[in-house]
Amino acid sequence: MSKITIVTLSQPCSACYITEGLVREMFNKFKKEFPFIDIEYIILDNLREVANIEGIEIEKFPAVLIDGEQVTAGSVPDKNQIIKFIHHKL
């Protein structure tokens, strides 16, 4: 089972907020298609909390991690790539 972690800031700028909404939407759809994936949302109130998240290499948000490996930072992931990732982990 793959674990997807989406890390966001509690108060991002407008652009990051829009991106975050799109990322959430995308993973909500994935959840329907791949019910076995486990999706976790981490909302950071302070950047210092990043230190507690294993796998974060680039501190740009929203950040998406699959099984502890960061796949995007501040951008909308390519859904096809994410699907490949999920299949690869199966």
Next chain:
Amino acid sequence: MNSKQLVLDAIQNKKVERIPWVPFVGCHAAKLIDVDCENYFKNSDYIVKGVSEAFKLYSPDGLPALFDLQVEAEALGCKLVYSKNNPPSVSSHVLEDGKKISDLKVPTEKDGRFAIVLDATRRICSTLGDKIAIYGLITGPFTLALHLMGTEIFYQMMDEPENVHELMSFCEKVCKNTARMYIEAGVDIVASVDPMVSQISPSNFEEFVTPYATRIFNYIRELGKNSSFFVCGNAKNNIEHMCKCNPDNISIDENVPLDFAKEICTKYGVSLGGNIKLTVTMLFGTPFDNINDAKNCMDIGGNKGFVLSPGCDMPYDTPIENVKAVTGAVHGEVSDFIENESTLSDIEVLLPDYKNEKKVIIDVITLDSASCAPCQYMVAAVKAAAEGLEDKVEWTEYKIKEKTSVARMLKLGVKNIPTICIDGEIKYVSLIPSVAELRNSILDAIEKKKNN
């Protein structure tokens, strides 16, 4: 030259006597008047009050009437989710919900929240418009298209490009109409805020954004107003294409290096705005961090064709003292603080011989406890912790607005404010200690002195 003219000249790429400062106060204005974002974005009285408060607090040269990139999408039928401390977000995309592009109609003042937004804009322009430059922010065509279609747009760019062109063409009409409504409401500058162009490649930008954005900026120019192209995110590869769209100005966030953007903008004769770091500096940094960041931006931007601003709209909880610190830096009130050390060479500051002084000496280095909240709390903590120890402890606040304080700060090796030094040793930086913790540190210092 008044504030408004400073902005207009800078936008027109002219040399100005002082770099203009335009804090992008969006949802942060709600915080300033102590209301939540949902109420703020739905009420023209609150919007007017919030912007007026930002004007009073931050002495800006320009302000946006509103920073909400969802107004057009909502008027076109997308559902929004409102938040207490963020702008609303789009939760459904009309073109995903069964509607076709041909079903959509360009929104007017009667649709969605446009009546509220335009009413607020008119009132803001009539009360502040002679003093400062008012920006009308429209949702840029690509971001609007993304709101309407959702992430499917990224795949349709490859699979059904003609569909995306049809949508962009519709979005161009919406942008032009919204720009016209803002201009008629009295704004000086129309900013097309298109953060999502940072998500596409230069070739996709050229094909799917350039023709539409260029016509929007030309239209704004035909209506006799200035334009700005706002982007957020890592749009480094698209800055040149943005300039080619012929806006008067582009505005970037911290994801694009300012010197890089400056070089390209200079080449195209486009002015530039940016890019104080929103999160690291404005939301979580200290006033000192904000002064340094602003100063760094101003050094790179220079006084020709540059507007100092945050990278995007400021978060709701951005500390007021951080924004005020930037204002101070812009108006030269704290310029000494960040000047090169050599300019302080004529200032002689002798530090006490801490070890041999009879009393424990506490130096509190602040921006100014009268105007900076963390500084105020730190000074209050010192005052409370030293109470009853007057015969053993002496404390002084050094405000870095004064050159001698800056020289003292440098001699002490202090790099952040507010900072507490006890007997010349840096003990607390930025974080305010509890009175009990600080009192214990003072008692330790007294004990140490006794033993010497």
